[in-house]
Amino acid sequence: NNLKMSFNKFSKLKKINLPDVLFLSIPFSIIAGNLIINLISILTIFVGINLFYKKIISFIKENKNLLIILFIFFFLNIEFSSNQLVSLISTIGLIRYLLLGLILYFWFLKDEDNCNFFLISILIALLLTASSIYAELVYKEHFSINFDRLSGIFFDEYVAGGYISKFFFLVLIFIHLNKAKNYRNKLLSFFILLFLYSSVLLSGDRAPIFMLTFSLIL
Numbered sequence: 001n002n003l004k005m006s007f008n009k010f011s012k013l014k015k016i017n018l019p020d021v022l023f024l025s026i027p028f029s030i031i032a033g034n035l036i037i038n039l040i041s042i043l044t045i046f047v048g049i050n051l052f053y054k055k056i057i058s059f060i061k062e063n064k065n066l067l068i069i070l071f072i073f074f075f076l077n078i079e080f081s082s083n084q085l086v087s088l089i090s091t092i093g094l095i096r097y098l099l100l101g102l103i104l105y106f107w108f109l110k111d112e113d114n115c116n117f118f119l120i121s122i123l124i125a126l127l128l129t130a131s132s133i134y135a136e137l138v139y140k141e142h143f144s145i146n147f148d149r150l151s152g153i154f155f156d157e158y159v160a161g162g163y164i165s166k167f168f169f170l171v172l173i174f175i176h177l178n179k180a181k182n183y184r185n186k187l188l189s190f191f192i193l194l195f196l197y198s199s200v201l202l203s204g205d206r207a208p209i210f211m212l213t214f215s216l217i218l
Contacts (some may be wrong), residue, residue: 005028008107014187016179017041018047019044019047019048019051019107020114020117021210022040022043022044022047023044023104023107023114023118024041024097024117024123025040025120025121025122026040026041026044026118027121027125027126027167028125029122030122030125030163031125031128031129031153031154031163041097041100042095044094044100044103045096045099045103048099048100048106049103051107051179052103052106052107052108052217053101055106055161056102056103057100059102060125064130072217074091074095075092077091078091099106104118110129115177116174116177116178119170119171119173119174119177120174120176122170123171123174123192125167126163126164126167126171126196127152127195127196129152129153129154129160129163129164129199130164130195130196130199131152131153132152132153132160133150133151133152133160133199133202133203134139134199134202135152136150136151136152137150139203147204148204149203149204149205150202150203151203154173158203158205159205160199160203160205161199161200161203161204161205161209162198162205162207163207164199164200164203164208165200165205165208165211165212166208168193168196168197168200169215170211171193172193175189175193177194197212197216200212
């Protein structure tokens with residue numbers, strides 16, 4: 001079946017190169033914190049520009065009018081901001097992630113398996129985060145430690161629920177792309193989604209719980 005084949009391909013990667021490592025580490029870099037996120041994203045952009053230079057230039061030429069409008073918007077936003085330095089830093093950060101997204105897009109097109117590998121890396125990162133929430137719950141219940149929220153692997157930052165909820169639908173996309181057809185795979189997919197959703201509930205983060213529940217209802 002497709003779902004099992006995707007994991008088998010992922011586990012049998014032999015000739016994995018630096019760009020692949022960088023792309024697949026993005027979901028985990030978010031867990032590691034801002035320093036690692038910034039380092040991984042900058043390295044990925046430099047490596048990606050080197051790999052897809054011609055495609056990026058072609059994309060810029062094809063969409064130059066839209067890009068001009070976008071940069072005019074950025075300029076006006078900075079010009080009329082009450083704090084121009086903060087706006088400039090925010091704009092640079094936004095441009096960085098737009099470029100990172102474009103490079104990821106070209107990487108997906110390079111090999112049909114890359115998208116699947118990336119989604120699997122997200123799933124592993126989410127399962128790791130969810131497991132850490134359950135582990136923290138067991139630990140605090142066992143030692144009778146009072147708590148109102150759980151942070152799991154994020155420790156002092158209570159963002160675990162938000163992290164899972166933001167990537168939750170990419171797991172749905174992965175399951176949909178691999179079309180689990182037999183009963184065992186459907187059951188496994190259901191329990192994975194239930195495991196992740198329950199961990200968001202346990203995290204105690206109200207906004208992610210509300211947004212994820214509302215989105216699932218829709």
